[in-house]
Amino acid sequence: MNAIEVTGLTHVYGDVVAVDDVGFTVAEGEVFALLGTNGAGKTTTLEVVEGFLRPAEGTVRVLGRDPRTERAALAPSMGVLPQESGLIGELTVAETLSLWQRLSSRKDSPAELMDRLALAHRADVQAERLSGGERRRLDVALAVWGRPRLVVLDEMTAGLDPESRQRVWALVEDLAATGTTVLMTTHYLEEAEALADRVAIMHAGRVRVAGTLSAVLSSRPARITATLPPGFPALPAVSGTVDLDGRALAVETEALQDDLHALLVWADRHGLRLDGLNATQASLEEVFLELASARMGAA
Numbered sequence: 001m002n003a004i005e006v007t008g009l010t011h012v013y014g015d016v017v018a019v020d021d022v023g024f025t026v027a028e029g030e031v032f033a034l035l036g037t038n039g040a041g042k043t044t045t046l047e048v049v050e051g052f053l054r055p056a057e058g059t060v061r062v063l064g065r066d067p068r069t070e071r072a073a074l075a076p077s078m079g080v081l082p083q084e085s086g087l088i089g090e091l092t093v094a095e096t097l098s099l100w101q102r103l104s105s106r107k108d109s110p111a112e113l114m115d116r117l118a119l120a121h122r123a124d125v126q127a128e129r130l131s132g133g134e135r136r137r138l139d140v141a142l143a144v145w146g147r148p149r150l151v152v153l154d155e156m157t158a159g160l161d162p163e164s165r166q167r168v169w170a171l172v173e174d175l176a177a178t179g180t181t182v183l184m185t186t187h188y189l190e191e192a193e194a195l196a197d198r199v200a201i202m203h204a205g206r207v208r209v210a211g212t213l214s215a216v217l218s219s220r221p222a223r224i225t226a227t228l229p230p231g232f233p234a235l236p237a238v239s240g241t242v243d244l245d246g247r248a249l250a251v252e253t254e255a256l257q258d259d260l261h262a263l264l265v266w267a268d269r270h271g272l273r274l275d276g277l278n279a280t281q282a283s284l285e286e287v288f289l290e291l292a293s294a295r296m297g298a299a
């Protein structure tokens with residue numbers, strides 16, 4: 001079953017079309033990352049999924065329910081991390097978690113969560129006195145409280161140092177391993193690479209590319225680079241685009257295996273060494289930047 005089904009979603013603020021005919025599904029137990037440029041419509045999409053916004057058009061089902069009209073019924077199954085912190089400034093970390101213990105129908109261990117998110121030494125500090133990263137970690141603790149069936153995480157590691165980011169990743173990996181569905185946004189592409197089963201890249205309100213990470217990456221040309229030896233003979237025929245700058249060879253290709261094979265056979269036949277030979281798939285960052293710049297240019 002799909003945990004989330006979004007079809008034809010459009011949302012407008014005044015005359016700004018923030019989300020324009022967006023559709024995607026997230027299977028139960030899947031980690032799905034929405035990526036995109038600033039203002040692409042990610043938070044708006046999440047807020048519709050969370051039931052906070054009524055879309056202008058389209059349908060959204062979350063765990064089989066309408067998140068706007070059935071929010072109360074969904075609450076026990078869904079944890080939400082908004083982009084902006086919603087903590088009560090006067091409450092300490094420990095008080096915040098024990099309040100959650102009383103309010104939530106899900107049970108969890110404040111001590112364990114504080115430990116996992118490196119907040120134990122800050123247990124008696126008021127939320128308003130925490131650092132930005134500590135507040136974010138406390139927000140994350142509330143979102144994952146009691147291992148909900150579904151968590152929606154908007155920029156969960158924004159402003160976190162690398163060690164804290166690793167802790168949050170470990171928490172999300174652990175949730176996913178026990179079957180929680182995760183819908184997340186992030187500006188850190190390595191975060192999507194580390195955690196997500198599938199990604200969708202949004203730009204200007206639309207989903208431009210979606211799929212598994214390997215499908216998204218293989219939709220873009222791969223690259224072979226090498227330094228050719230002095231006086232190298234004529235290059236072999238390859239299907240990709242060859243860029244030769246002196247002895248520096250770069251080939252952009254949709255057929256990485258075939259073109260690499262052709263180059264290696266050619267080098268072998270002529271007894272050549274290809275210094276610094278490197279063959280790589282496009283990175284998520286390349287896909288992202290290419291989409292953003294192409295679409296902006298076209299806009």
Ligand SMILES: Nc1ncnc2c1ncn2[C@@H]1O[C@H](COP(=O)(O)OP(=O)(O)OP(=O)(O)O)[C@@H](O)[C@H]1O
Nearest residue numbers: 013016017018036037038039040041042043044045
């Ligand atoms: N409350 C609002 N009123 C008017 N316009 C809004 C409002 N919230 C968002 N927008 C506009 O809607 C568009 C999408 O914004 P949204 O916050 O969904 O994007 P985002 O992808 O989450 O961006 P970011 O990565 O910067 O957080 C932007 O053009 C934004 O300026």
